[in-house]
Each structure stands twice: as C-alpha cells, then as structure tokens.
Amino acid sequence: MNSLAETNRFASLAAITGDRPGVALPTPWRGGLAAAAAWALTAALTWAWPDLTPWVRTGLLALLETGVALFLAGAALLGGVRLAAIHPYDRWFGALAAILSLWQVLTAKTGLLPLPFFPPPQSILEVYTDDAARLFESVWRSLVLLIPGYVIGGALGFLAGVSIGWSKAANYWGHPVLRFVGPLPATAWLPIAFFFFPGSHSASTFLVGLATFFPVAVLTASGVKGVNSAYYDIARTLGGSERFLILKVAVPAALPNVFVGLFMGLGSSFAVLIIAEMMGVKAGLGWYLQWAQGWAAYANLYGALIVMALLFSGLISLLFHVRDQVLAWQKGIVRW
C-alpha cells in the first residue's frame, strides 16, 4: 500500500516534470528478474547435477524451484504495482536461491557435509510429502494445547492486572505474589503440574496459562497504575462512575501495555509448550522433534523446526495484527 502510494507519487512527479509523456509502460522489476534467474539456475543445478546417492524428491525440488523462478519472472514482467509489496525483498529471493544451491552442492551433490546430520533440501521436502499427515497432526495437537491455555491465562492475567492496578486491596495482596512468584519460569512448575493434574493435557494447558498469566498481569497492572490522573479527573467531573472509570478510562489507556504483556506471554508460552510436549504430552511439534531425534531422522527434525518457525511467527504476526487494529489510534509503536 505504501509502495503503491510511492508509485503514484513518482507517476505524478513524472507528469509534472514531463520527462515521460503519456501513460508510461510499467518498468520491469529488475531485482525480480535477477532473482528469477537465480532460481532458474538453482533449478538447473538441482536437475542436471546428479545426486551422489539418488534422492526421491530431487525432481520435485527442481520443479518447485522452476515454479518460483517463473513466478518471480511473471511478477517482474507483468505484475505491475499489484505485487509491488514484494519488490523490496528481491535480494532476499536471490539469497535464498543461493543458499539452496550451496546447500545442495555441499550435501546431495558432493557429500562434503556428512549425513545424517546434514540432510539435503530434497530430503526435507520428502518429509513434507511423505510425513505430512503426522506433521499436520502435530501442528493441530500443539495448537489445541496452546490456544486454550493462552486465552485462559491471558484473560485471567488481564483481570488480575486490572484489579491489582485499580484496587488498593488487590494491590496489597496481589502485587507481592506477582513479584515473588512471577519470575519463576513456567517450566519450573512442570514436575508439580504433571503430578497434580489428572492428565498431561490439562497440566500443559495450566503451564501455558501460567506462562501467559504473569507477563499479562504485571504489564496490565503497571499500565493501569500509570494512567495519567488527569484522564480520571475529566471522567469524574463528567459524572463517570467507578465502573465507567475502569472500563472507559483505565482499560483503554492501559491497552498498549496489555499487548506488550500478551506478546511476552506468547513467547514464553511457546517455550513451555514445547517442553511440556517433550516431557509429558507425547503429541504436538515438541514431541515430533523428540521422536525424530530418537530415530536420528534429522531431515524430519529440520522439517519440523521450519514448520514451528512458520507457525509461531505466524501467531505473533496475528497478535500484532490484532494489536494494530485495536490500537489504530497509536502511532509509532514497536513493529514486528
């Protein structure tokens, strides 16, 4: 959207200076062409250079690389402003192609890096084609563990934070608890949680909730405490009840802080989720990692790590997206 505005600005600039009369043809995206060439070269390398010991998915890999090359070439020549958002990433596209080539040369093509620790990209591709069901199942199980715990922990943390930030009594009793217990990493509760809860699932939900609860509670409380007292003065003179002051003044004013807490809570809930899956739940991506390690299936290990990175960074992006919607009034806050 930004770059679109940029393009328009340049277009009108050109119109003013008159150095490009009439409707200009869209100039091809040069970086995109270069990246497309890099991907085409990588595809050629994958296809033409025989593997040391043949991998099943080398053909598919070459096909996918060709697909990326064609996409980039298309975007460069025909995409116009519609795909302008990806233009700044042309060097990244090129670099990825280079990395993929180098990786194959060092592994599948020459065997300079030893198996099983350094699987070639085609073997990771093979994980996605041949073990997709198990991976999907693991992603699903992880989400089922993560999301309820996160939502419950976040909601309770928010309520506790507002209470502690607002009420003197809640602060007197709650604040020392937050100070004392809060710094414990949620993973330290693991043995106790698995002992007290009826099943490993509920224990993990509790741990994820705990990991979310503390940062959200601490930051919400400090957000509510830090609200400009003039905001309250205004609402009080205008006849606002205590309920109005909390809901319409304290909470909206503290929301930026709440989102910082939610962000921190999300990060620590990822950590506790993976550990809980490894230690007790026997399902989910954490368990998949451990299972793969047990079989020395390093391709599966890397494959799962990539899925995990996509999943977690996707969740954080989602949170930031929600934040940007809710706090649209705020400008210049932390970018993700």
Add this chain to the structure above:
Amino acid sequence: MVTTLDAPVDQGLSIQTRGVGHWFDTKDGRLDVLDDVTIDVAPGEFVALLGPSGCGKSTLLRLIAGLDAPRTGKVGADKVRIVGPDPSRLLVFQDPTLYPWRTVRQNVALGLEATGQAKGAQDRIDRALDLVGLRDFAGSLPNELSGGMAQRAALARVLVNNPRLLLLDEPLGKLDSLTRMTLQAELVRLWQDARFTALLVTHDVEEALLLAERIIIFSPRPARIVREIRVDAAYPRHRDAPELQVLRREILVSLGHDHEL
C-alpha cells in the same frame, strides 16, 4: 455560527468559598497555595480570576470542581458543601487532555456516555462541535489536531453537558488571536443564552475585561484576594472602549505592573 445548545439550564449555581486555605506537601516541605480565600459568586454571574502564574488559580478551580478538598475552610455550591465532583459543575482544564484513543466526536460524547444520555444525543453533539468549529474534524483523533483545535474540542466536551457552573482554566490560552476573539464572543453569547455561572481563569487582562462582570485579582503564591473590580459595561463589549482602558490600567497596577507597557 448560530448555534445554541439545548434549552437554558434552570439557573446558574451560586458559589461560596469561606476562608479557604490549601497547601501541598512536597519533598521540600509544605507549599502554601491558597490563603484565606473568600468568594461569593451569584447565580449566573461571570467572574474572572486574574493572578500571576503559579499563584494557585487552577488549584482553586479544582476545589470548586470537587476534585480536591480544601485543607481549611469551606467550598459550597448553592450553599451546599461540595464533597465531590458533579456534572453540574464542569471544568475545562488548562491542558485539553483529550483521550487519545477516542475520536473528537467520542471525546465530546464522554459526559453524555458517563451519565447514560449518549443515545439520541447526536444532535446535541453536532451542535457542540459546530459551536467550536470542529464539525469537519469529528472523526479525527486527538493526535491529528493542532493545540488550539484540541482546546476547542475540550471546550465542546464540557459545553455539550449543559453545566450550571462552567469553570474555565485559560481555555483560550493556546488559540490564535482571531479564533480567540471569535470564541470569546461565542462564550459571552452562550453564557447570555444559557445563564450558567462562569468562573474564568485567565492571564489576559483584556480577556477578563471583555468577558467578566467582576474580576478578582490574586496575589502571588499563596494566593490571597488583592482586589475585586466590577465591570459594568454592557455586552457585547468593545476592546477599545475607554472605560475598559481605565480599568485595564488599574488592574495592571494591582498586579504589580505600574509602569506602562
């Protein structure tokens, strides 16, 4: 700009302060701010408070608004002791402090929302926005406004509630002189229409002379009443009127400016 708010309020509130003294406990000890302030304001009267910066004018308005309680003495409205804030006594703060998460319109609607009258009050909000010339910015966020626009929005946020007492803490301080003159005239017209009681804190001697029926002059901190001056001229007043010029000189002398500026 022919805009009025709703029907005139029943009547302006009267204000009584009796021997009001106030101080703040700071880390350097006790800071005396008000010293034996006794004022009577009649219902519907327009009174200006003049005094040097930091003498305690805003503090006095906060006491009358019911935001703080005086350390000594009594503050009352209609001869009833003030124990807390009330939407019949509204204060336009020195800083506009709009809620940054609300649009101008939502900021203006705040009081109606707080007292459960927001539904069906869109007309009233529109008129208040017209009055301060912000109708076109109803959907803007406070950080998109200039300082003067923010101050006008803060004025609308209070006026929309038809207060019986309007406490104004330098509400026009950040405005350019032209907007300032327009709003001064609007304020007089509004006051004549709605008959609320007005208490205006200002640094501007001319503004006090144009708007107020009575001017109370305070000493430097701790604020004591130095002098009260009646301004009998009929409204609308003209800033060049000779009788106002005479009063202006008198006031400047009371404020310690005996030399001609």
